[in-house]
Amino acid sequence: MAQPYESDLTRMIRELLRDKPHIVQEQRKGRALWWDK
Numbered sequence: 001m002a003q004p005y006e007s008d009l010t011r012m013i014r015e016l017l018r019d020k021p022h023i024v025q026e027q028r029k030g031r032a033l034w035w036d037k
Contacts, residue, residue: 017023
């Protein structure tokens with residue numbers, strides 16, 4: 001079965017998050033600091 005289309009940008013972000021999972025934790029920390037008051 002054929003793979004669904006995945007844009008280059010989506011693939012790049014998926015690979016970045018796979019290689020550097022700490023980015024998600026940093027995003028959550030920044031959100032908690034600035035938005036979740």
